[in-house]
Amino acid sequence: MPILVDMPSERPIEDRWLYEQIVENVPPFKWLPPRLDILAQLMLVETIGIFAFLYFQMPTESLIFGSLAILYTVIWSAGCLYVIPLLRKLKNPTNEKELMILRSYKQNLLENKMIELIGSIACFIGISSYLIYDQDLLQRFLGQGYGNLFLYALILILSWDIAYRLWLSFFTTFSAARRSIALARAAKERRGLKYTAYSEVQTLISLDIINLYWAGSAILLLPIALSSQLLFFSIIAFFGSILVLSFISLLSMETIPWFPPDVENILFQERFAYVAVYDKKTVHTTPVIFVYDGKYIYFAISVKSAKYRLIKKNNSIAVLVDMRDSKNPMNNRSVLLRGKGLILGQFSPFGIARLLIYGLWLLRVRSLFRRKYPMYLRYYKEQAESIPLAWKEKPFVSRVVVRLQVKSAIYWRKAAPTFLRV
Numbered sequence: 001m002p003i004l005v006d007m008p009s010e011r012p013i014e015d016r017w018l019y020e021q022i023v024e025n026v027p028p029f030k031w032l033p034p035r036l037d038i039l040a041q042l043m044l045v046e047t048i049g050i051f052a053f054l055y056f057q058m059p060t061e062s063l064i065f066g067s068l069a070i071l072y073t074v075i076w077s078a079g080c081l082y083v084i085p086l087l088r089k090l091k092n093p094t095n096e097k098e099l100m101i102l103r104s105y106k107q108n109l110l111e112n113k114m115i116e117l118i119g120s121i122a123c124f125i126g127i128s129s130y131l132i133y134d135q136d137l138l139q140r141f142l143g144q145g146y147g148n149l150f151l152y153a154l155i156l157i158l159s160w161d162i163a164y165r166l167w168l169s170f171f172t173t174f175s176a177a178r179r180s181i182a183l184a185r186a187a188k189e190r191r192g193l194k195y196t197a198y199s200e201v202q203t204l205i206s207l208d209i210i211n212l213y214w215a216g217s218a219i220l221l222l223p224i225a226l227s228s229q230l231l232f233f234s235i236i237a238f239f240g241s242i243l244v245l246s247f248i249s250l251l252s253m254e255t256i257p258w259f260p261p262d263v264e265n266i267l268f269q270e271r272f273a274y275v276a277v278y279d280k281k282t283v284h285t286t287p288v289i290f291v292y293d294g295k296y297i298y299f300a301i302s303v304k305s306a307k308y309r310l311i312k313k314n315n316s317i318a319v320l321v322d323m324r325d326s327k328n329p330m331n332n333r334s335v336l337l338r339g340k341g342l343i344l345g346q347f348s349p350f351g352i353a354r355l356l357i358y359g360l361w362l363l364r365v366r367s368l369f370r371r372k373y374p375m376y377l378r379y380y381k382e383q384a385e386s387i388p389l390a391w392k393e394k395p396f397v398s399r400v401v402v403r404l405q406v407k408s409a410i411y412w413r414k415a416a417p418t419f420l421r422v
Contacts, residue, residue, distance in 0.1 A: 169211065260420070
């Protein structure tokens, strides 16, 4: 009977950040869909700002800087729309240690209201204290409105919005870096079929990209920060910390294998695979040599082959890699991977464009082939004059590389198939 590797259940994430909880309970925002809600916030706050600018006859730069600050808060809020759905999308790993790391990450991100509040208040105190200290800056921005309590209240509200978002951006990025480092360490201790699925790794990477998006949105604050050396260096320090932490997180995620150890052993150790391609009339199956880089399977084919012709028409392919025990067939193991084939190295405008994107990967793949099949490549080099052009190891001219983007995976052991999540 087929086995489906699934994850332990977990209560759904119902918590929200303080910002979301407030907005969801304040009219008219609570009556609007999330995307319209953000647009309504922009229009309302900007309208108040323009009214204050006109009524108090403030300097033009006050309108520009105020609009940039408001735009920053709204753009940040737009990114917030994707965080909760992505966290909900995360499914639990089968690896117990990795499961605990992800649970801790989600709880720390959404349920630790104390850190969220204390950090935001600390940032707010820092910003507001500086504004109180630098009265010249405040007078320059407010113009004739300097000393008006209404304008001071608007500045404090906007300062809180900015402080809250800056802190949460840093906190989520720091939490992501801790999570990624812990997952990378835990992945080295995997056994059997215990792992975090590739789709979950991709979701975590998407969360890292949102952190970078939040950092990028803070560029809107730079023109304001240029008015003060301290503010400018504070924003630069913020950018630097986000970039460093995001780089650490993304680099750590890159080291996490996409398949469990039992599958990885087969893909790394075995030297031959069987590739099946098809169109409406025929199925074509052939053995190939291949390499696996920890994420993708690559194999080389001739531009004159049926495989090349069929993959160009229909890039849905299947690759079977098996490990056989000649003494005891019950010890045979295999993995069947289905997905989409991406042809790399075509001599065409489209192929050259792909080469610009995947060029570094192709260099690594070439190195993997040389290490795994030195005798095979040496033979083709020595027999270069006698073998047909279609068989020669000539990128673009006679050979291309196909990369398999896996969509489904089945692992067999003792004649029992196990369906793996990817």
